[in-house]
Amino acid sequence: MASSSEPMVSRSVDVLVVGGGSAGLAAAISARKRGARSVLILERDGRLGGILNQCVHNGFGLHTFNEELTGPEYAARYVERARELKVEYLLNTTVLSLSADREVVAVNARDGVFRVAAGSIVLAMGCRERPRGALDIPGTRPAGVYTAGTAQRLVNVDGFLPGREVVILGSGDIGLIMARRLTLEGAHVSCVCEIMPYSGGLKRNIVQCLEDFGIPLLLSHTVVNVEGAERVQAVTIAQVDEDLRPIAGTERRVPCDTLLLSVGLLPENELAQQAGIDINPTTHGARVNESLETSAPGIFACGNVLHVHDLVDYVSEESAHAGSCAARFALRAAIEKDAPSAPTAPMSGEGSFPVECARGVRCAVPSFVRPSAVEDALTLRFRVDAVYRDVCVSVYVGGRRVSHRRHVALVPAEMLTVRIRASYLEGLSGDDVITIALEEG
């Protein structure tokens, strides 16, 4: 029912995908393959592919295609597949609101403000970078402070160099990749500071982006001041103690014209929150079940809006699962339209079992598992909370250990995946839980 202040429903689709980046594309393709008749992607940018379009370095697709592709090449394969499968998409289209009963309001220059009703929805909005303010770095507010992703866009898409003398704070993967990129483009990167005693990026990036270029990585260091009225003139870096507080006397002034921030990514979940969807405070993504369905029935989430990934291949894999579950939901809803059954709560209640993180483990996805809905295997993704050596990752299903694997080293930068065969979940009952834990090797 459209009230006078709400736009009329302009159309309805089986599966609506919010976001046309790596997650949205994979979800849309998979939804079509799974039988959804109409799949529509709403993308706010001027082209499909999302952040992949600015990732001109290679290393994408090793798992998916057994090839090393650049970001735009990886995106192009999915865009092509989506076109073959007649996935519809609207570009330069921003979703304004989402309701738990699977309707969105969106806007673009051609259609104005319009409403789409969907059989199911896949949230694939990705993430954003934490800005300077989130770290409360004191000092002036000149030009020359960029998040790494913004600098990446300016260099790789627009073709400009944001600065010539660069200090990078944060050793997340984008920061590491930008250290190399800026060096190749003619800038000088004096150092990468990381407040933690270990890097936030993947080992291969530290080797290929810093070590190969002689760029020092200063662990347990942060930026404590920014100077320069109009343009950055220098930053002050300092060592931090175990509580991550700067140690007086260790300050060092580094002249530079640019400070790049690579200090964390946050799922961009404002739409989900607006719709009243439960958010997991550790991942900042929605709480989902084994089908990647959120607390709102028929609304699914995948990719970096669900939890921040480090490899796009895993985003694609996860999103294909979400897309296929979304198609299943939409088709079932269409069949039951004449005799609607009450929508089953995707989370709580009988037949649903929580996933718990025990010692050393955090950010597990999904949060709940309904064994009856697991088709072949359950995929658990999670991270460790610190650097560990010689430990085992174990998964317990209702007290029974069903997976146990030894690792030489585990780092928080690397997302871990464990697959549990559906048959192992059969015995779950009552108050049983699924637990992921680190154990001595």
Add this chain to the structure above:
Amino acid sequence: MEDVIWDCVIVGAGASGCAAARELSRTDGRYLVLEAADDVGCGTSKANSAIVHAGFDAHPGTLMARLNVEGNALFPGLAQELDFAFMPVGSLVVCTCEDQRPALEALLERGRSNGVPGLRVVEKDELRRMEPNVSDAATCALWAPTAGICDPFGLVIALFENARQNGVGFSFGSRVESVEREGGLWLVHAGGGVVRSRCVVNAAGVYADQIHNMVSPHRMVIVPRRGEYELLDTSAGSHVRHTVFTLPTKMGKGVLVTPTVHGNLLVGPTADDVDDREGTQTTAAGLGAVRCRSALGVRDIPFREVIASFSGLRAHRPEHDFAIGELPEAPGFVDCAGIESPGLTACPAIGRMVASEVLRALARMGRARGPRPDFQPRRRGYVNLNCISPEEWNELIARDPSYGNIVCRCCLVSEGQIREACRRGARSVDAVKRRTGATMGRCQGGFCCPRIMQIISQEHPDIPFAMVTKKGGASRYLAGNTKEVAPHG
């Protein structure tokens, strides 16, 4: 420009200078505003608490007290006339220990003698209903229903645009180097040129003492007083419903916690006297103090939601009162100095007072100015897409499709608004920000800044993409092209 004899030259395009310019533009004189920065409102006016104070704070009998109450009363009408954001949310001064009740009652009395309407003390239970997140220690509070919050950028830009549309000239990048008297006129040297004028208004903010001391033997002193703030995301914007001040206690002075018209939560300020008149950096100690002292009045402020911190300088005079009026020793030279809090609130009244001083001086010089026959009191503001209905938005898009193209996703600002800001004079990203709200959200321009740079360079053919600045001057975003050899080694 050098042949013109201006009736009045106003030094400084902040809230006071623009308010004076707008008041003068009601008359048929020739008026010019000189501004050192590339935009209006770039000094004290842009970094403050954005509060429209009720007026109980200033001491009875001071100019501050009178103009605060007058300015507060003018605010709602001005906001309507000039179409900028103002919300009469009311303010609370929270008392956190019973010992302080006499101080609260003294404040109430002071407010009453200043003529502040509607003041009353609310007791604990009512206070908690009004402001659920008030600190557990709160015992009672002074409620001021006439207090409010405003968009300080919007206010100054509105005054500027309205003055400009009524014929006032504005010259940016014009820092005043000297003011001298010659042949019964004032010669103002600025930005490499000189202008001649019958009157001069000194509305130079933290530099007002320097301008004053160019013409008067009675030295004026302005001490830049820095205030640091934390700005939280809109997700924290409803943590308080009113502006919450705290009475100073033995434990120290609180800071205010307030919603903003943009939907954020603002916490601050500190107060530190500094030497540097451009010293708007934040400090670890200052930001730490903001966080720590805010807890006195409001509990559980979600500081993990901080999206920006900033500081501003108040133009503090040791006398702690506004200095407004023509100098007897310098005929036609009108000070508008020491405009610190509640200067933003008072600015509509300050503008009137300054204009009447100027017009009296002009009349005395035989240049009495009559009303401008075509004075246009209303000015159209910028669209806020967060506040319009889908039908209104669709009408906008039908007229200009670029209003359907969202550039700033966090604050919902379209390409159309950004282009309009550029066409109405914005030349830097911060100038666009202050007019449209773009880049003010949780990503702080991470996504939209390159796009805004592109639009600025499209709208201003003299600004290539690589030359777009954050805030004018040397604040360029880009150092050159990729793979280009550095120009100096």
